[in-house]
Amino acid sequence: MSAQFYSEISVEELAIRLADPDPELQLIDVREPSEIAIAALAGFEILPLSQFQDWADTIKERFNPEAETLVICHHGVRSGQMCQWLLQNGFSNVKNIAGGIDAYSAIVDRDLPRY
Numbered sequence: 001m002s003a004q005f006y007s008e009i010s011v012e013e014l015a016i017r018l019a020d021p022d023p024e025l026q027l028i029d030v031r032e033p034s035e036i037a038i039a040a041l042a043g044f045e046i047l048p049l050s051q052f053q054d055w056a057d058t059i060k061e062r063f064n065p066e067a068e069t070l071v072i073c074h075h076g077v078r079s080g081q082m083c084q085w086l087l088q089n090g091f092s093n094v095k096n097i098a099g100g101i102d103a104y105s106a107i108v109d110r111d112l113p114r115y
Contacts, residue, residue: 006083008096009070011104017070018043026069030082031101035074039101039113049078065091072097072104074115 009017017025021043029036029044036046045062047055055062063069069091073079076099083094097104105112 006080006087006094006096008076008098010098011108014070014072014097014104015108022068024064024067026063026067028063028069028071028079028082029101030071030073030078035115038115039105041072041101041104041112044072047082049073049082059086059089063091065089066093068093068095070095070097073100075100075102 018041027041027044029040029046030049031046032048032050033046040046069086071079071082071086071094073082076096079100080096083096086094099107101112102114105114
């Protein structure tokens, strides 16, 4: 299987999308519960990568593989891994949030704690 590439969106674009929510848009946060406790964005489903074995088998039941799916983590590395995995598992419209929640808190919402 050849590598598939996902696209990225900026945190500024994410803020625009969150301000006018699309009910079809799927939002996934792959950070750990301890990170979520520090800073989180409303509307994101929490799927920690460390708990992959707990949710991997049901991903297509929980999410529509054809719907636009945005993935976030702390800086964009783990979410990039998740995007790649989703593409390999039949998802077709996956985007990584560039810079992750750290960039979001630095650029979009300075009231959101940084860690």
